[in-house]
Amino acid sequence: MKLPIVAILPAYNEAVRIVPVVKSCLQFVEKVVVVDDGSKDGTAEAAEAAGAVAVRHPKNRGKGVAIQTAFETFAKEDLPWLVLLDSDGQHDPADIPMLYECAQRGSYDLVLGNRMRDTRKMPWIRIATNRFMSWLISRIAGQWMPDTQCGFRLFSRRLLGSLDWRLTTSHFDLESEILFQLACAGHRIGSCPIKTIYRGESSHINPVIDTLRFIRLVGRTLRARR
Numbered sequence: 001m002k003l004p005i006v007a008i009l010p011a012y013n014e015a016v017r018i019v020p021v022v023k024s025c026l027q028f029v030e031k032v033v034v035v036d037d038g039s040k041d042g043t044a045e046a047a048e049a050a051g052a053v054a055v056r057h058p059k060n061r062g063k064g065v066a067i068q069t070a071f072e073t074f075a076k077e078d079l080p081w082l083v084l085l086d087s088d089g090q091h092d093p094a095d096i097p098m099l100y101e102c103a104q105r106g107s108y109d110l111v112l113g114n115r116m117r118d119t120r121k122m123p124w125i126r127i128a129t130n131r132f133m134s135w136l137i138s139r140i141a142g143q144w145m146p147d148t149q150c151g152f153r154l155f156s157r158r159l160l161g162s163l164d165w166r167l168t169t170s171h172f173d174l175e176s177e178i179l180f181q182l183a184c185a186g187h188r189i190g191s192c193p194i195k196t197i198y199r200g201e202s203s204h205i206n207p208v209i210d211t212l213r214f215i216r217l218v219g220r221t222l223r224a225r226r
Contacts, residue, residue: 005100006077008074009033009034010067011039026052028094028097081157083155096154103156106188110154112153112192
């Protein structure tokens with residue numbers, strides 16, 4: 001039985017890899033939407049051929065904006081849950097039921113995937129970065145989240161519908177800002193072990209620019225909490 005979930009995949013130039021991800025998602029959820037962030041390789045067309053609905057940005061605007069589009073798209077749907085996952089195959093859609101079960105069991109409105117229980121396939125630099133970022137974000141947020149850098153996330157409509165989003169970021173730092181805002185608002189955030197999948201994909205993160213954006217976000221969050 002399919003779960004009452006909309007899976008939304010931000011995507012940029014993923015025409016080759018997105019088809020199996022969409023087809024796998026459709027085994028577990030009622031609907032799949034791909035946010036095509038200005039791709040030039042036919043990503044939207046490939047996603048639609050695989051059974052997804054495509055929402056297109058006319059030009060590339062970054063993952064943060066694609067996630068905001070995902071939230072806006074979900075607001076127009078009727079299903080009670082949204083799962084965000086990557087379109088390049090780094091997240092296994094077969095783990096979606098585990099996130100859903102975790103949410104039901106713990107009465108969570110947000111569940112994060114946790115890759116840190118098995119890091120054998122993860123590059124060492126990612127391990128170090130993830131552990132440090134998770135420690136820092138958890139400390140500021142006031143609750144432990146073992147893998148804050150994981151983009152595999154399950155949200156309830158109840159949670160998203162109750163929030164007055166005032167997101168100030170639009171790049172990779174948006175995923176951290178979401179956690180800061182929810183935790184500071186008193187929401188409990190669950191975590192669920194998922195598979196760790198790496199095939200040598202290059203990261204879209206700019207180590208200098210995106211680090212500076214994150215530092216600015218941390219500064220704003222600390223000032224706001226004071």
